Amino acid sequence: MAGRALKRLMTEYKQLTLNPPEGIIAGPTNEENFFEWEALIMGPEGTCFECGVFPAKLIFPPDYPLSPPKMQFTCEMFHPNIYPDGRVCISILHAPGDDPMGYESSAERWSPVQSVEKILLSVVSMLAEPNDESSANVDAAKMWRDDRDQFNRIAERLVRKTLNLPYP
Amino acid sequence: MPAPMPVGALTMASFALTAAVIGNAYYQKKQFYPSVVYITKSNPSMAAIYLLAFTMVILLGKLLKKVFFGALRAAEFEHLIERSFYAVTETCLAFTVFRDDFSPKFVALFTVLLFLKTFHWLADYRVDFMERSPVITLLFHVRVTCLLLLLSLLDLVLVNHAYHSTITRGASVQLVFGFEYAILLTVALNIGVKYVCHTVDLQSENPWENKAMYLLYTELCMGFVKVVLYAVFMIIMIRIHTFPLFIIRPMYLTMRSFKRALNDVILSRRAIRNMNTLYPDATPEELRAVDNVCIICREEMLTGAKKLPCGHIFHASCLRSWFQRQQTCPTCRMDILRQPPPAQGGAAGAAAAARNAQQPPTPPAQPQTPQPQQQQRQAQQQMPNPFAGLFAGMPMPVGPPPVGLPPFPFPPMPMHQAQQQQAAAASASASTTEAGTSSSTTTTSTSTSSSASSTGQAGGAIPTAPFNMLPPLFPLLPFNIPPPPPPLNFAAMTEDEVRQLEGNERQHVEARIKVLRNIQTLLDAAVVQMNQYASVVASLDMNSQSIPRNATPQQAGATESASAPEPSSSQAAEPMVGAAADRANSRDPDSLKEATSVTSNDEAARSEVTSSTSVAASPSSLSSTTTTSASADTSTPDELHPDSPQEIRRRRLERFTQNT
Numbered sequence: 001m002a003g004r005a006l007k008r009l010m011t012e013y014k015q016l017t018l019n020p021p022e023g024i025i026a027g028p029t030n031e032e033n034f035f036e037w038e039a040l041i042m043g044p045e046g047t048c049f050e051c052g053v054f055p056a057k058l059i060f061p062p063d064y065p066l067s068p069p070k071m072q073f074t075c076e077m078f079h080p081n082i083y084p085d086g087r088v089c090i091s092i093l094h095a096p097g098d099d100p101m102g103y104e105s106s107a108e109r110w111s112p113v114q115s116v117e118k119i120l121l122s123v124v125s126m127l128a129e130p131n132d133e134s135s136a137n138v139d140a141a142k143m144w145r146d147d148r149d150q151f152n153r154i155a156e157r158l159v160r161k162t163l164n165l166p167y168p
Numbered sequence: 169m170p171a172p173m174p175v176g177a178l179t180m181a182s183f184a185l186t187a188a189v190i191g192n193a194y195y196q197k198k199q200f201y202p203s204v205v206y207i208t209k210s211n212p213s214m215a216a217i218y219l220l221a222f223t224m225v226i227l228l229g230k231l232l233k234k235v236f237f238g239a240l241r242a243a244e245f246e247h248l249i250e251r252s253f254y255a256v257t258e259t260c261l262a263f264t265v266f267r268d269d270f271s272p273k274f275v276a277l278f279t280v281l282l283f284l285k286t287f288h289w290l291a292d293y294r295v296d297f298m299e300r301s302p303v304i305t306l307l308f309h310v311r312v313t314c315l316l317l318l319l320s321l322l323d324l325v326l327v328n329h330a331y332h333s334t335i336t337r338g339a340s341v342q343l344v345f346g347f348e349y350a351i352l353l354t355v356a357l358n359i360g361v362k363y364v365c366h367t368v369d370l371q372s373e374n375p376w377e378n379k380a381m382y383l384l385y386t387e388l389c390m391g392f393v394k395v396v397l398y399a400v401f402m403i404i405m406i407r408i409h410t411f412p413l414f415i416i417r418p419m420y421l422t423m424r425s426f427k428r429a430l431n432d433v434i435l436s437r438r439a440i441r442n443m444n445t446l447y448p449d450a451t452p453e454e455l456r457a458v459d460n461v462c463i464i465c466r467e468e469m470l471t472g473a474k475k476l477p478c479g480h481i482f483h484a485s486c487l488r489s490w491f492q493r494q495q496t497c498p499t500c501r502m503d504i505l506r507q508p509p510p511a512q513g514g515a516a517g518a519a520a521a522a523r524n525a526q527q528p529p530t531p532p533a534q535p536q537t538p539q540p541q542q543q544q545r546q547a548q549q550q551m552p553n554p555f556a557g558l559f560a561g562m563p564m565p566v567g568p569p570p571v572g573l574p575p576f577p578f579p580p581m582p583m584h585q586a587q588q589q590q591a592a593a594a595s596a597s598a599s600t601t602e603a604g605t606s607s608s609t610t611t612t613s614t615s616t617s618s619s620a621s622s623t624g625q626a627g628g629a630i631p632t633a634p635f636n637m638l639p640p641l642f643p644l645l646p647f648n649i650p651p652p653p654p655p656l657n658f659a660a661m662t663e664d665e666v667r668q669l670e671g672n673e674r675q676h677v678e679a680r681i682k683v684l685r686n687i688q689t690l691l692d693a694a695v696v697q698m699n700q701y702a703s704v705v706a707s708l709d710m711n712s713q714s715i716p717r718n719a720t721p722q723q724a725g726a727t728e729s730a731s732a733p734e735p736s737s738s739q740a741a742e743p744m745v746g747a748a749a750d751r752a753n754s755r756d757p758d759s760l761k762e763a764t765s766v767t768s769n770d771e772a773a774r775s776e777v778t779s780s781t782s783v784a785a786s787p788s789s790l791s792s793t794t795t796t797s798a799s800a801d802t803s804t805p806d807e808l809h810p811d812s813p814q815e816i817r818r819r820r821l822e823r824f825t826q827n828t
């Protein structure tokens with residue numbers, strides 16, 4: 001009998017493989033260790049991140065799903081809710097009780113009801129609609145508010161970078 | 169493993185240097201013994217030899233690592249580097265205390281210690297890894313078993329050595345080593361227990377429910393042993409030398425983890441107790457009703473499922489581990505501690521009584537006023553669900569009756585509305601009315617004169633009352649600090665306990681009055697609702713489906729604001745005594761609208777009271793009531809979209825009333 005966390009991660013992996021949500025691919029980096037996942041997220045259509053394919057890694061705690069995983073983009077990102085080092089700051093990834101930004105109600109926090117799929121879908125919607133109330137990247141938040149054109153240009157550069165396209 | 173180059177270069181260099189040193193010595197002395205003597209006398213030569221020894225140790229370590237662990241994972245390596253850094257600094261600090269003992273021998277011992285430490289850490293990571301990987305090979309088991317045996321043996325031998333050395337030669341740096349190895353021994357034991365648990369769990373087909381518990385207790389015991397060891401070591405060091413600065417950090421970490429383990433044990437015990445006493449097992453029917461999957465582990469629930477008061481069902485074991493983190497329902501986040509399930513009210517009441525009994529006894533300050541308090545308690549008792557209690561029957565089915573007091577002393581109150589009511593809903597609303605008057609009487613008996621006017625309104629059948637009173641009073645309803653759930657059964661308590669439970673301070677009395685007023689308002693609203701509803705139903709003679717009984721609060725606000733500009737309802741305090749009934753009888757469409765709005769208003773209010781202990785539920789309904797009040801006060805004309813559902817419903821209702 002494998003550990004509870006492992007079993008649940010295997011279940012989720014099977015689920016994600018059998019019927020993957022659109023624009024999201026995720027799975028363990030190495031099938032010997034189910035607690036480190038890789039995910040590829042397509043930039044949502046109609047946003048400045050459209051067409052981009054953004055790689056990220058997910059690190060699960062030993063007591064998953066009681067505690068939330070950590071998520072970090074492994075490519076360069078410029079977004080109000082992503083720290084400059086790639087860590088994602090959304091409420092679903094925070095356990096109730098710890099509130100680094102102080103803006104979130106506990107209703108949208110982590111609970112075992114959440115799943116990898118829900119996290120990734122939240123990240124997709126976060127890419128589409130940044131939440132500039134709790135900003136992990138102040139520069140990006142400011143630019144998103146004040147200078148949307150510049151923000152879009154940077155986003156396009158990042159998108160091209162993830163696709164290995166030259167930036168004009 | 170990164171950084172192979174420096175090690176390779178180091179190995180090469182040290183071998184070359186040693187060869188050069190030996191070659192030089194042999195070249196100069198030509199014979200074996202003189203060469204050896206020459207090397208030992210020459211510092212540079214000895215340095216080269218030490219370097220070689222150091223290299224050999226590193227190579228040996230790498231070999232052992234290869235044998236016992238294979239390739240290290242990146243995370244393991246990172247942890248290792250970080251912890252080694254602290255270990256080295258701390259041991260260097262320790263050496264400053266024993267600087268007289270400093271010699272190559274101690275450097276060697278120190279290196280061995282560091283190696284053993286890293287091997288303990290690695291073993292720990294590996295055993296933890298057992299829970300994370302689906303593939304555990306036989307090689308893994310062999311490696312871990314051998315490693316653990318070897319490490320424990322080495323620890324034992326070295327502790328023994330240090331002990332004898334300290335006994336025979338007095339306190340030296342051996343004391344530090346012996347202590348370090350004793351700590352490592354506990355670590356090794358802890359890892360061993362963990363390994364055994366994981367292995368047993370892996371072998372069995374079914375999940376081993378108590379594994380977490382065993383691990384927790386192991387951690388607790390080992391934490392305790394470590395704390396004791398640190399304390400003993402500290403005392404010894406202070407008596408022999410000075411304050412041992414270098415153990416501050418590890419000691420602090422150990423104490424913290426011990427505290428955490430203790431906390432975990434307490435929380436999990438509490439969770440288990442709650443699980444066993446408070447929540448019923450889910451029946452097979454209930455399991456079939458939901459989709460049978462535990463949302464925590466995403467597996468099917470066959471047996472051992474528990475049902476929370478909110479109706480959500482989980483595995484008992486999953487729930488237990490979750491309750492160690494948080495006392496909320498994983499699905500709906502209902503606070504399970506604040507809402508004792510009604511079936512187990514007796515137990516919760518006993519607990520509350522026990523809590524109260526621990527407080528210093530406060531003899532009643534005004535012995536002449538126990539009777540109103542008794543009444544208040546009865547009213548307060550029903551607070552979680554006043555309607556259920558009131559409709560169920562008048563004499564309260566709880567505990568010993570208040571001493572020398574009829575259950576509900578009815579004052580001579582006018583009850584016109586009972587005559588005005590239609591026969592359809594007469595009995596139900598009559599009981600509501602009685603309850604309303606009685607509770608308001610209770611209020612007047614203790615409260616200030618401000619409630620007198622509202623009492624008069626309540627007695628006088630009062631359609632306006634909700635409009636004038638609801639807005640200011642409703643924000644009071646969701647208590648910021650919910651009062652402790654009152655016990656449902658007083659039979660098990662003595663007179664004194666009951667009196668202590670009551671509390672005589674001013675704030676208690678005020679809180680009680682507030683609660684009573686809220687109940688009164690609710691009851692008034694209910695009376696109005698029942699009156700109007702009954703009259704509307706009777707006069708329209710239609711099935712109640714067409715009336716939007718469960719209109720949402722927003723719709724209520726909209727409908728109300730639609731009717732607000734009309735003169736009849738904007739006359740506020742005036743003698744609305746019979747107005748609503750009259751209008752209802754005269755088939756005025758307005759009354760319909762008002763009836764529906766009151767209905768929904770009241771439903772919002774009821775839901776607020778029934779869930780008044782769960783603060784999280786209230787904001788939406790709270791905001792809806794405030795919206796209602798705002799729109800009613802300002803009498804803003806509605807700007808409803810002609811196609812909006814509210815508007816459509818309004819038009820349909822109008823047509824309906826015209827037809828009949």
Ligand SMILES: [Zn+2]
Nearest residue numbers: 462465483486
């Ligand atoms: Zn479960």
Ligand SMILES: [Zn+2]
Nearest residue numbers: 478480497500
């Ligand atoms: Zn629930």
